[in-house]
Amino acid sequence: xxxxxxxxxxxxxxxxxxxxxxxxxxxxxxxxxxxxxxxxxxxxxxxxxxxxxxxxxxxxxxxxxxxxxxxxxxxxxxxxxxxxxxxxxxxxxxxxxxxxxxxxxxxxxxxxxxxxxxxxxxxxxxxxxxxxxxxxxxxxxxxxxxxxxxxxxxxxxxxxxxxxxxxxxxxxxxxxxxxx
Numbered sequence: 001x002x003x004x005x006x007x008x009x010x011x012x013x014x015x016x017x018x019x020x021x022x023x024x025x026x027x028x029x030x031x032x033x034x035x036x037x038x039x040x041x042x043x044x045x046x047x048x049x050x051x052x053x054x055x056x057x058x059x060x061x062x063x064x065x066x067x068x069x070x071x072x073x074x075x076x077x078x079x080x081x082x083x084x085x086x087x088x089x090x091x092x093x094x095x096x097x098x099x100x101x102x103x104x105x106x107x108x109x110x111x112x113x114x115x116x117x118x119x120x121x122x123x124x125x126x127x128x129x130x131x132x133x134x135x136x137x138x139x140x141x142x143x144x145x146x147x148x149x150x151x152x153x154x155x156x157x158x159x160x161x162x163x164x165x166x167x168x169x170x171x172x173x174x175x176x177x178x179x180x
Contacts, residue, residue, distance in 0.1 A: 002168050004038075006030055007036050007037050011028075030076075031159070031163055055142075056152075058088060059091065061152065062089040062091060063095075065077075065081050066099040066100075068120055068152070069160055071121065072124070072156075076163040076170055077156065104121060116141070116149065119134075119149060137149070
């Protein structure tokens, strides 16, 4: 059970409307129900405005999110994203596994994806990019995409802090980290 009690239905009309917009009619995730139990936290979370697609394509976005969540040990959010978006993003089983177990050196990644994952790893480890890491990233991605990559890393690190720190139970039918 979560360390903070999630909202239970029926939800206030405004909250229900927000859940419907984010979840497209599916039941709200535990994360959203817990966050919405605190009006200020929920508003700040939604104000992050990174729940939309942005300039990255779905595959790039999901690689950034999956790798960030894997590095923070956030099986909750990693599983939600893999279950919801991996197929549409064209991620193979080997690539999904590599987000957790291998990283940028896995042979399944293209050169742009290796630069992308290396940037995620650097931001996670050092909260910065070296000149070489930035040059590798910028050789494949424009400024708008670089901003989005950095913002997504920070946003999903925060999401990971929330899910891990509040000990959110894993969603029932979501993916789990690959073994070994």
